[in-house]
Amino acid sequence: MQPSSSPELSVSIPQEHTLLLALNRPLQRNAITPDLTREIAHVLDWFDNEPSLWVAVLTGEGDMFCAGADLKSWHASQSSNVTTEQQDIASSPHGFAAISRRRTSLKPIIAAVNGPAYGGGVEIILNCDLVVASTDAVFGLPEVKRGVVAAQGAIPRLTRVAGHQLASEMLLLGSTITALEARDKFRFINIVTSPAEVLPTALALARTITSNSPDAVQSTKEGLLIAQRVGNVDEAVASHALSAAGGRVWSGRNVKEGLAAFVEKRIPKWTNPAKL
Known part of the structure; x- marks a missing residue:
C-alpha cells in the first residue's frame, strides 16, 4: 500500500513500475525542511522495499526544482552546541533530503530538473542516476556565501565528475552555471530539453529502464x-x-x-x- 504523504510531497505512480515524487512547496521554492526530509525518507524506504516499483523520478512543482535547505527553518532549529551540525552530517544515513548520500537503494532514481537548483538541490541531483534538465534550469552551490558548506556529498561527487578545478569553480566561488554548462562542462546532466519536455523525457527514460530486467x-x-x-x-x-x-x-x-x-x-x- 502506498504510504500517506503531506501536501508538501506529491507521490504518484504515473506508469507501470515507476514512482513519481514531486517536491510541493513552490511558494518556498521547494526548500527542504527537516519534516520534509523525514517524509522523503519514509517514502523512499517504502519504494526500496516494494518489488513492483523499479525506478523513481524526482521533480519539483512550480518553476523551481529545489532551492536547497529552508534556511529559516534551519536557523530556528540550530543548537547552541557547535558540534551538533557536524555530528548530524557525519551520522546522517542518507544525507540531504534523504537523497544526497543515499547508498542503500539499488533502484535507479531519475531527476527531472524543471527549474533552478541551488545548494542541497544540486547535492540531490549529483546523487541521482540520470538527470534531465530544463533549458531554464540553473545550478549553484552558494553555501560559502551563507557561511556554510556543501557538505552533504557535493564536494566528492562533483570532484569525481568535473575534476578539482571545475569543482572549485562552483564550490569556492559560489558560481551559478547554466544547464548546458552543467551537461557539457561539469558533466552531471544527461539531457537538456525544453521546460515542457522535462518530465515526459524523464518518464520516457524510466520506461526504457523498466523494459529491461x-x-x-x-x-x-x-x-x-x-x-x-x-x-x-x-x-x-x-x-x-x-x-x-x-x-x-x-x-x-x-x-x-x-x-x-x-x-x-x-x-x-x-x-x-x-x-x-
Missing part, C-alpha cells in the same frame, strides 16, 4: 555503487559478483526469461524481482 538493472546499479567506493578493479568485480543482488540475477526467473525471449525472438515478460 529489474534484476539486472538493480545488480548493475549495485556495481556502480561498489565502483564508487572501491578503487581496485578486481576487488570491485569480486564484491559485485558475490553480492546478494548479483546472486539473484543468476538464480532468478528473469535471466531464464531473457534468454528464452531472445531465442524465441519475442519481447521479454519480466516479473518483479525476489526480495533480497
Whole structure:
C-alpha cells in the first residue's frame, strides 16, 4: 500500500513500475525542511522495499526544482552546541533530503530538473542516476556565501565528475552555471530539453529502464555503487559478483526469461524481482 504523504510531497505512480515524487512547496521554492526530509525518507524506504516499483523520478512543482535547505527553518532549529551540525552530517544515513548520500537503494532514481537548483538541490541531483534538465534550469552551490558548506556529498561527487578545478569553480566561488554548462562542462546532466519536455523525457527514460530486467538493472546499479567506493578493479568485480543482488540475477526467473525471449525472438515478460 502506498504510504500517506503531506501536501508538501506529491507521490504518484504515473506508469507501470515507476514512482513519481514531486517536491510541493513552490511558494518556498521547494526548500527542504527537516519534516520534509523525514517524509522523503519514509517514502523512499517504502519504494526500496516494494518489488513492483523499479525506478523513481524526482521533480519539483512550480518553476523551481529545489532551492536547497529552508534556511529559516534551519536557523530556528540550530543548537547552541557547535558540534551538533557536524555530528548530524557525519551520522546522517542518507544525507540531504534523504537523497544526497543515499547508498542503500539499488533502484535507479531519475531527476527531472524543471527549474533552478541551488545548494542541497544540486547535492540531490549529483546523487541521482540520470538527470534531465530544463533549458531554464540553473545550478549553484552558494553555501560559502551563507557561511556554510556543501557538505552533504557535493564536494566528492562533483570532484569525481568535473575534476578539482571545475569543482572549485562552483564550490569556492559560489558560481551559478547554466544547464548546458552543467551537461557539457561539469558533466552531471544527461539531457537538456525544453521546460515542457522535462518530465515526459524523464518518464520516457524510466520506461526504457523498466523494459529491461529489474534484476539486472538493480545488480548493475549495485556495481556502480561498489565502483564508487572501491578503487581496485578486481576487488570491485569480486564484491559485485558475490553480492546478494548479483546472486539473484543468476538464480532468478528473469535471466531464464531473457534468454528464452531472445531465442524465441519475442519481447521479454519480466516479473518483479525476489526480495533480497
